[in-house]
Amino acid sequence: xxxxxxxxxxxxxxxxxxxxxxxxxxxxxxxxxxxxxxxxxxxxxxxxxxxxxxxxxxxxxxxxxxxxxxxxxxxxxxxxxxxxxxxxxxxxxxxxxxxxxxxxxxxxxxxxxxxxxxxxxxxxxxxxxxxxxxxxxxxxxxxxxxxxxxxxxxxxxxxxxxxxxxxxxxxxxxxxxxxxxxxxxxxxxxxxxxxxxxxxxxxxxxxxxxxxxxxxxxxxxxxxxxxxxxxxxxxxxxxxxxxxxxxxxxxxxxxxxxxxxxxxxxxxxxxxxxxxxxxxxxxxxxxxxxxxxxxxxxxxxxxxxxxxxxxxxxxxxxxxxxxxxxxxxxxxxxxxxxxxxxxxxxxxxxxxxxxxxxxxxxxxxxxxxxxxxxxxxxxxxxxxxxxxxxxxxxxxxxxxxxxxxxxxxxxxxxxxxxxxxxxxxxxxxxxxxxxxxxxxxxxxxxxxxxxxxxxxxxxxxxxxxxxxx
Amino acid sequence: xxxxxxxxxxxxxxxxxxxxxxxxxxxxxxxxxxxxxxxxxxxxxxxxxxxxxxxxxxxxxxxxxxxxxxxxxxxxxxxxxxxxxxxxxxxxxxxxxxxxxxxxxxxxxxxxxxxxxxxxxxxxxxxxxxxxxxxxxxxxxxxxxxxxxxxxxxxxxxxxxxxxxxxxxxxxxxxxxxxxxxxxxxxxxxxxxxxxxxxxxxxxxxxxxxxxxxxxxxxxxxxxxxxxxxxxxxxxxxxxxxxxxxxxxxxxxxxxxxxxxxxxxxxxxxxxxxxxxxxxx
Numbered sequence: 028x029x030x031x032x033x034x035x036x037x038x039x040x041x042x043x044x045x046x047x048x049x050x051x052x053x054x055x056x057x058x059x060x061x062x063x064x065x066x067x068x069x070x071x072x073x074x075x076x077x078x079x080x081x082x083x084x085x086x087x088x089x090x091x092x093x094x095x096x097x098x099x100x101x102x103x104x105x106x107x108x109x110x111x112x113x114x115x116x117x118x119x120x121x122x123x124x125x126x127x128x129x130x131x132x133x134x135x136x137x138x139x140x141x142x143x144x145x146x147x148x149x150x151x152x153x154x155x156x157x158x159x160x161x162x163x164x165x166x167x168x169x170x171x172x173x174x175x176x177x178x179x180x181x182x183x184x185x186x187x188x189x190x191x192x193x194x195x196x197x198x199x200x201x202x203x204x205x206x207x208x209x210x211x212x213x214x215x216x217x218x219x220x221x222x223x224x225x226x227x228x229x230x231x232x233x234x235x236x237x238x239x240x241x242x243x244x245x246x247x248x249x250x251x252x253x254x255x256x257x258x259x260x261x262x263x264x265x266x267x268x269x270x271x272x273x274x275x276x277x278x279x280x281x282x283x284x285x286x287x288x289x290x291x292x293x294x295x296x297x298x299x300x301x302x303x304x305x306x307x308x309x310x311x312x313x314x315x316x317x318x319x320x321x322x323x324x325x326x327x328x329x330x331x332x333x334x335x336x337x338x339x340x341x342x343x344x345x346x347x348x349x350x351x352x353x354x355x356x357x358x359x360x361x362x363x364x365x366x367x368x369x370x371x372x373x374x375x376x377x378x379x380x381x382x383x384x385x386x387x388x389x390x391x392x393x394x395x396x397x398x399x400x401x402x403x404x405x406x407x408x409x410x411x412x413x414x415x416x417x418x419x420x421x422x423x424x425x426x427x428x429x430x431x432x433x434x435x436x437x438x439x440x441x442x443x444x445x446x447x448x449x450x451x452x453x454x455x456x457x458x459x460x461x462x463x464x465x466x467x468x469x470x471x472x473x474x475x476x477x478x479x480x481x482x483x484x485x486x487x488x489x490x491x492x493x494x495x496x
Numbered sequence: 497x498x499x500x501x502x503x504x505x506x507x508x509x510x511x512x513x514x515x516x517x518x519x520x521x522x523x524x525x526x527x528x529x530x531x532x533x534x535x536x537x538x539x540x541x542x543x544x545x546x547x548x549x550x551x552x553x554x555x556x557x558x559x560x561x562x563x564x565x566x567x568x569x570x571x572x573x574x575x576x577x578x579x580x581x582x583x584x585x586x587x588x589x590x591x592x593x594x595x596x597x598x599x600x601x602x603x604x605x606x607x608x609x610x611x612x613x614x615x616x617x618x619x620x621x622x623x624x625x626x627x628x629x630x631x632x633x634x635x636x637x638x639x640x641x642x643x644x645x646x647x648x649x650x651x652x653x654x655x656x657x658x659x660x661x662x663x664x665x666x667x668x669x670x671x672x673x674x675x676x677x678x679x680x681x682x683x684x685x686x687x688x689x690x691x692x693x694x695x696x697x698x699x700x701x702x703x704x705x706x707x708x709x710x711x712x713x714x715x716x717x718x719x720x721x722x723x724x725x726x727x728x729x730x731x732x733x734x735x736x737x738x739x740x741x742x743x744x745x746x747x748x749x750x751x752x753x754x755x756x757x758x759x760x761x762x763x764x765x766x767x768x769x770x771x772x773x774x775x776x777x
Contacts, residue, residue: 220498224497224501236642244531246531435650435653435654439530439653440531442646442649443645443646471501472504474501474504475502475504479505479509479512483639483641487615487618488614
């Protein structure tokens with residue numbers, strides 16, 4: 028179900044009204060679980076089997092750790108993490124491996140290639156891992172922060188944690204230690220209306236006005252159609268796609284946050300104005316924060332982080348980004364995308380060691396980061412690596428060509444629809460660096476204008492890009 | 497904050513409506529879309545709200561009919577060519593109109609394409625929704641403020657281009673892509689099944705009492721054309737149900753730019769034939 032569909036609006040309104048009725052106050056958690064399962068299984072009920080199995084398994088393993096010694100708990104958590112990774116490996120990557128290692132033609136290979144990718148699998152298995160590791164990491168006397176009450180209470184809490192519909196399909200990836208303590212009775216008067224309103228308006232604006240309109244104009248980043256386009260068009264489309272992917276994903280995350288706020292839950296922000304980053308490491312602290320902090324906490328640090336010498340640090344960065352890339356999709360292009368970011372981070376670290384003053388060239392640093400990130404996004408749009416290379420080649424080779432009328436139309440639309448994203452980042456930069464606050468009246472006008480554009484300027488409805496992951 | 501903001505939104509909405517009604521916006525900007533999707537919606541809404549002749553004829557189809565030479569087509573005639581969409585979307589739009597055309601020409605090239613749910617949502621599924629969009633200019637695709645802004649930018653950039661880049665090399669044509677497109681399309685082409693044909697003719701049958709329905713097939717590259725047997729069956733069934741048919745032409749005599757869209761010369765040639773057939777009906 029899409030956040031921008033009529034079915035979702037109906038489901039959410041029904042849930043929201045029932046949720047705050049006094050009669051339902053005892054059943055709020057159950058109501059949210061039922062709504063979340065309807066939301067998830069609306070078009071394919073069979074998907075529930077895997078989701079519920081995963082939740083059941085993680086509930087049992089995490090509950091079993093409750094009274095175990097550290098050593099025994101370690102065995103349980105290790106087995107649990109391996110099981111979660113096996114599920115994602117089987118459903119998401121076995122087809123890719125079958126294709127890559129040449130056994131796709133066999134009966135088993137064909138079966139693996141044809142396996143459907145369950146919606147949101149990357150998100151709910153990571154949350155399962157987060158639950159197991161967070162319970163393990165807590166000293167045994169503190170584990171009740173996550174495992175509260177008897178098995179059935181823990182089961183319903185875990186059901187809500189994993190399936191909570193605002194974040195289920197495309198994140199943000201929740202941490203068990205942050206979400207479980209919030210589970211409980213919520214009251215109507217406790218709703219932070221202003222916060223929810225702002226999150227929803229900006230979220231829907233980014234998705235339905237910006238991303239959905241940009242999508243119709245970056246459409247031509249498709250092989251071989253782009254080869255006849257001028258460099259100006261190719262460059263604008265590349266920048267436009269950067270804006271589109273941000274607006275799409277940040278929009279989704281903000282809608283998720285807004286919906287959760289209305290239901291009395293606080294989810295951590297997933298984006299913090301990533302395109303003002305002047306270094307790649309800063310970019311990753313601002314982009315898809317829940318994934319990057321997950322990878323940092325559950326992969327990079329356990330590998331040794333930057334505590335085991337320079338060579339090992341570069342290796343750790345590389346492997347973390349490689350796996351982070353593969354997390355996005357079962358195709359080598361995503362792995363290459365991850366490796367590219369791993370390289371960017373490693374080169375940046377090296378450059379910082381040799382040229383400590385380079386941080387002062389802010390504009391150049393910003394440009395390098397934005398250009399690198401945008402070029403890497405090409406692999407999301409053109410999963411065939413060779414096509415991405417051909418695109419970059421024509422970006423430079425077609426400089427003599429002048430855009431025709433149709434291309435000028437696309438360029439204009441991309442410029443106009445990208446502008447709000449640029450302004451959104453600039454406003455934040457000015458506010459945070461110059462300590463200037465946008466007057467309240469101007470903010471009111473901006474929110475009203477965004478609402479107006481949601482009503483009269485929405486693009487063609489589309490799925491969120493991150494749904495495929 | 498929320499209440500104030502909602503009031504401010506209403507203020508902005510009605511101010512914008514007033515702005516459009518006063519006619520401060522260049523009418524040319526209101527007629528073209530910034531993308532294929534936007535252009536489709538504008539064409540459909542224009543048919544629904546702007547053109548209200550008592551008697552008119554209409555051609556519906558995909559982008560393939562968009563290549564017909566408009567200059568040659570007799571008036572009053574509305575050409576509803578929807579890129580990437582199908583005749584079913586065109587029929588959806590016509591069914592939302594109070595009055596059907598006297599004669600309805602229906603392209604039969606891509607019957608296997610199904611109706612586009614997003615398109616129908618945007619046009620409006622209920623009579624109320626279509627009616628409200630008819631009354632409020634600001635809810636129409638042509639009035640989307642950021643699209644208008646993009647139109648202004650397009651005009652400015654086009655002006656700058658003609659002023660400063662007169663002698664520059666234009667972008668390459670489609671010639672290099674033609675073979676790729678034909679191969680690609682022939683690999684992904686779905687043969688239209690008998691039940692699709694039956695459903696399509698049933699849909700048209702509902703209109704038979706109110707309009708004269710004429711089926712026609714635009715020539716495409718011969719490698720992409722469906723079999724003669726398929727067309728014989730389709731047109732036989734159509735004739736038996738009382739529909740008129742424009743006889744097919746020999747695809748070998750026509751050239752396309754990408755396998756399915758006629759090039760300029762062939763478009764003129766086919767339109768000439770099509771108009772002669774229209775007059776003979």
